[in-house]
Amino acid sequence: MTAKDSSFTATATGYWQSTDSVIMTKDQTSRLDFRLLKVDYSSIEGTVRDAATSVALVNTRITVSSAWFTLIATVYTDGDGRYRVDNIPAGYRNSPATIYLSALQGGYWSQTETVQIEPGTISVVDFNLLKECTPATISGVVLNAFTQAPIEGATVTGG
Numbered sequence: 322m323t324a325k326d327s328s329f330t331a332t333a334t335g336y337w338q339s340t341d342s343v344i345m346t347k348d349q350t351s352r353l354d355f356r357l358l359k360v361d362y363s364s365i366e367g368t369v370r371d372a373a374t375s376v377a378l379v380n381t382r383i384t385v386s387s388a389w390f391t392l393i394a395t396v397y398t399d400g401d402g403r404y405r406v407d408n409i410p411a412g413y414r415n416s417p418a419t420i421y422l423s424a425l426q427g428g429y430w431s432q433t434e435t436v437q438i439e440p441g442t443i444s445v446v447d448f449n450l451l452k453e454c455t456p457a458t459i460s461g462v463v464l465n466a467f468t469q470a471p472i473e474g475a476t477v478t479g480g
Contacts, residue, residue: 325345338357367404371429373452380397385422386420386421387418420435
């Protein structure tokens with residue numbers, strides 16, 4: 322008889338795939354059963370506020386990325402500065418997963434937070450954003466050190 326070790330993979334939408342093998346023998350029926358694990362999801366919600374005034378920040382963009390920096394979702398805060406992201410996949414075979422959230426609002430410094438999500442839970446991540454400073458202006462002249470006369474065409478770099 323000829324026997325062969327063959328590998329098979331079972332997949333179904335909403336379930337983790339599973340791979341197993343069976344020894345197949347000519348003119349015989351081999352049995353291979355699969356037990357698939359349903360994919361579990363998590364949610365993250367929170368509020369975005371001005372760090373100095375505690376005023377809710379409306380229409381702040383929240384991006385959610387995986388540990389491999391793959392974009393999972395982008396949402397915007399509502400009129401009360403709140404956001405919620407649902408259907409965030411847990412880690413492999415429903416293990417905890419590391420997720421990165423970033424809050425971006427014009428006129429404020431962006432902020433990124435890291436959260437460890439557990440399958441089937443709702444994590445709360447709030448942001449307190451700092452306003453960007455008004456750009457500073459520097460004025461002056463470049464002088465000849467000996468004559469104290471202005472040097473035409475001189476440039477100043479740095480910052």
